[in-house]
Amino acid sequence: MPSDAKKREAQRKKEARNKKIAQISSSKKAMANGSSSSATVNGNANEPTREMTEEEKLCAKLEEEARISAEARSCTGSLAVHPRSRDVKIANFSITFFGSELLQDTMLELNCGRRYGLIGLNGCGKSSLLAVLGNREVPIPEHIDIFHLTREIPASSKTALQCVMEVDEERIKLEKLAEELAMSEDDDAQEQLLDIYERLDDMAADQAEAKAARILHGLGFDKSMQQKQAKDFSGGWRMRIALARALFVKPHLLLLDEPTNHLDLDACVWLEEELKTYKRILVLISHSQDFLNGVCTNIIHMTKKRLKYYTGNYEAFVRTHMELLENQMKQYNWEQDQIAHMKNYIARFGHGSAKLARQAQSKEKTLAKMVAQGLTEKVSDDKTLNFYFPSCGKIPPPVIMVQNVSFRYSDATPWIYKNLEFGIDLDTRLALVGPNGAGKSTLLKLLYGDLVPTSGMIRKNSHLRIARYHQHLHELLDLDASPLEYMMRAFPDVKEKEEMRKIIGRYGLTGRQQVCPIRQLSDGQRCRVVFAWLAWQVPHLLLLDEPTNHLDMETIDALADAINDFDGGMVLVSHDFRLINQVAEEIWVCENETVTKWNGNILDYKDHLKSKITNDNAQKKK
The missing domain is CATH 3.40.50.300 (P-loop containing nucleotide triphosphate hydrolases)
Structure with a gap:
């Protein structure tokens, strides 16, 4: 029998859930009206046609390139976790891009509460992996909302602050999901429901503006810049606004591809401090070792068409990876010595006396068994590069x-x-x-x-x-x-x-x-x-x-x-x-x-x- 304390706790949760459902139901109509009026204001039907700017042409080019890339990409995988789980687990995960295999029958596993750094050589498919997840090209449960930061926000007449606060669509989606989960007595559903309530509280209208302003300030927007229209910012600054939206919404699965690319050192340090407390799932691609060390709890190494998982930040990964390579090298050398010794013995005594021939046959069986069980792969470091700037010769100062x-x-x-x-x-x-x-x-x-x-x-x-x-x-x-x-x-x-x-x-x-x-x-x-x-x-x-x-x-x-x-x-x-x-x-x-x-x-x-x-x-x- 459950204790009185547990009964009281269950009753308290039930009352809180019912209260929240009532609040959601009462505000839903007003929110829907606000959403539709917003859509009308933001429509482009009455805007006169005009010639595209160079920046708009570049954006259109990038969009077309993204479309071509999506068409050239194919993937397979199956959900390997309970449909209500807060984790993401995809088995037999494969990605092909322009006919080249990037991943082959590997396991993707992302656990709630972990912050993953995705690393690997240029061209191995890190960005393609994020695109597959962001576009839901593999089975990811609908209750896991995803924010994939791919490009800057459009150049609109809304202010930077308004762009960040525009989360009505996300709020409505969460409220609908909360209603569905409230009908379930499943423990996983109740845990997920409390998480959604926390996020809805974060989006409360009375706190939204202050929260959005704090995030924008951290990314380098002073008060006057927060009131500027998005169209008056460069692409790099609009990318920061997109990043601010992601941090404001706090999705269950946040995918960031080189988020520091458009930031200066001040904003990088602020973002590191902000992300190191992210409570849900974060997958991050970054070339900055400092940033990965400060943010990540785990590292995913994308290598040889597989995903390999390491606990700890980037420095911990380097230590563990070097130890594994060293052990692999020792095992490989030992196996090769054993193979060479057995082959030499078989060659020398395979046709000798009956006793020596039996020993040679035994070693031949041992060798065949080793090969059948799989030999240790030879250690091959990632390709090393040698960039080179040709000698420029001397010219007299001052330059x-x-x-x-x-x-x-x-x-x-x-x-x-x-x-x-x-x-x-x-x-x-x-x-x-x-x-x-x-x-x-x-x-x-x-x-x-x-x-x-x-x-x-x-x-x-x-x-x-x-x-x-x-x-x-x-x-x-x-x-x-x-x-x-x-x-x-x-x-x-x-x-x-x-x-x-x-x-x-x-x-x-x-x-x-x-x-x-x-x-x-x-x-x-x-x-x-x-x-x-x-x-x-x-x-x-x-x-x-x-x-x-x-x-x-x-x-x-x-x-x-x-x-x-x-x-x-x-x-x-x-x-x-x-x-x-x-x-x-x-x-x-x-x-x-x-x-x-x-x-x-x-x-x-x-x-x-x-x-x-x-x-x-x-x-x-x-």
């Missing part, structure tokens, strides 16, 4: 002189920089850091020549060659051309295809990857094409604006080694603390209309940002 430079975009906008004075030479190795809108990318554009100073002068050596990498370069590639065709067109002086194949191969593109259409490559592989193109311009100065976006960790390490071996200069903007620590000799902080040298390394700067976030949160609680 670039910035003299009393001030800049703003128009007379109506505030100054971004005032009276800058500094020089850059071939031995320069610096990283620019600072808050949103401080002008880090703007400074790179000024140095490159895409922007002209409002006042002052930037003097450059007449022989100077500059290569500027920015995060949208890979989107401008000819998707129908192969990497080999693209590079042969860009560098007609290279006459032989085999020579160009060797050049491209240095950047991790080999075999079929060199001759297939670029659209069939992953974002990380496309970025490698861009790096090959930039490097073969033989620059004296590298201006790198978020170069790690879409790259895997092995590629980032190869890039860092290439930068350190490069005999020219480098100015870097990156949210990757590890890369900055590997290549930057100086840290410059962009803020308050100027740049100042940071007295310390990048890890000191990260600690400074964390303490600032802690202090801000403490102030808000007072």
